Amino acid sequence: MPESQELKEHGLKATFPRVKILEILESSSVHHLSAEDVYKRLIANEFEIGLATVYRVLTQFEAAGLVIRHHFDEGHSVFELATDKHHDHMVCVRCGKVAEFHDDQIEARQRQIAANLGFELTDHNLNLYGLCARCQAR
Amino acid sequence: MPESQELKEHGLKATFPRVKILEILESSSVHHLSAEDVYKRLIANEFEIGLATVYRVLTQFEAAGLVIRHHFDEGHSVFELATDKHHDHMVCVRCGKVAEFHDDQIEARQRQIAANLGFELTDHNLNLYGLCARCQAR
DNA sequence: CCCTTAATGAAGATTATTTTCACAGTCGTC
DNA sequence: GACGACTGTGAAAATAATCTTCATTAAGGG
Numbered sequence: 001m002p003e004s005q006e007l008k009e010h011g012l013k014a015t016f017p018r019v020k021i022l023e024i025l026e027s028s029s030v031h032h033l034s035a036e037d038v039y040k041r042l043i044a045n046e047f048e049i050g051l052a053t054v055y056r057v058l059t060q061f062e063a064a065g066l067v068i069r070h071h072f073d074e075g076h077s078v079f080e081l082a083t084d085k086h087h088d089h090m091v092c093v094r095c096g097k098v099a100e101f102h103d104d105q106i107e108a109r110q111r112q113i114a115a116n117l118g119f120e121l122t123d124h125n126l127n128l129y130g131l132c133a134r135c136q137a138r
Numbered sequence: 139m140p141e142s143q144e145l146k147e148h149g150l151k152a153t154f155p156r157v158k159i160l161e162i163l164e165s166s167s168v169h170h171l172s173a174e175d176v177y178k179r180l181i182a183n184e185f186e187i188g189l190a191t192v193y194r195v196l197t198q199f200e201a202a203g204l205v206i207r208h209h210f211d212e213g214h215s216v217f218e219l220a221t222d223k224h225h226d227h228m229v230c231v232r233c234g235k236v237a238e239f240h241d242d243q244i245e246a247r248q249r250q251i252a253a254n255l256g257f258e259l260t261d262h263n264l265n266l267y268g269l270c271a272r273c274q275a276r
Numbered sequence: 277c278c279c280t281t282a283a284t285g286a287a288g289a290t291t292a293t294t295t296t297c298a299c300a301g302t303c304g305t306c
Numbered sequence: 307g308a309c310g311a312c313t314g315t316g317a318a319a320a321t322a323a324t325c326t327t328c329a330t331t332a333a334g335g336g
């Protein structure tokens with residue numbers, strides 16, 4: 001499925017910058033990229049683009065439900081392609097590596113806690129921080 | 139116990155700005171304040187201070203273990219006095235009300251997950267979002 | 277009190293992100 | 307396939323949060 005079609009299905013014109021950015025997101029082995037990361041990869045791929053456009057497009061992708069924006073404790077946002085399944089994140093505070101996980105027990109407990117507090121749970125955000133195996137070994 | 143003594147016990151000189159900022163944090167009914175919030179309260183209390191000093195002092199307080207800095211998905215940091223007990227937050231997406239909670243089962247699960255992923259867990263951040271009882275009734 | 281050293285304030289520097297605005301590109305229409 | 311309306315883009319300037327620089331001032335020990 002070409003990116004251009006995917007964009008149109010989400011109500012976005014298939015412009016060159018948008019297609020390229022989507023390609024970068026889909027082809028990256030690292031699932032969480034900052035706007036700057038995306039920008040640098042585009043430039044490295046000989047694609048001329050402005051950083052402002054990257055920010056703009058990523059924000060549009062988020063609004064369109066194509067990507068999810070995360071605010072890790074790093075001072076900047078990171079984006080990942082929206083997948084069907086929810087997951088939480090474990091971030092290496094040294095190299096920035098991100099591992100994804102999902103835990104039904106925690107999810108259930110969260111619902112229970114929200115109910116106990118009288119809240120109607122609509123969303124949650126769980127991030128674990130620590131040193132990844134490689135960084136521990138250093 | 140006067141604030142000046144509390145500061146000294148944490149290895150910080152008891153300067154006027156630091157004492158005043160600590161007073162603001164201790165007297166506020168709202169537990170989570172941004173640097174800007176603290177600054178505005180100081181000014182409102184007729185205490186002349188520079189915003190840079192507020193940032194500097196809050197960062198020192200964090201390093202000294204006097205306060206904890208949270209990175210909520212709002213674009214700025216918020217600080218709260220460090221208490222003896224760790225807790226997570228449940229935030230009302232409509233009125234901003236914050237409820238604090240702690241759950242040993244979730245904490246244990248987090249440690250387990252981090253270990254499974256090969257990470258050394260150093261910190262975590264769990265925020266639940268939803269509608270508080272009052273806002274649901276609207 | 278005085279002196280050494282650390283702390284503060286004001287302004288400028290940084291970093292991340294957004295907005296402005298003139299110009300170029302997309303896409304439905306003919 | 308060309309036309310035109312309207313949207314999208316790039317460059318640069320604007321914002322927002324936070325930090326750093328540097329000259330001045332204030333803590334606290336002696």
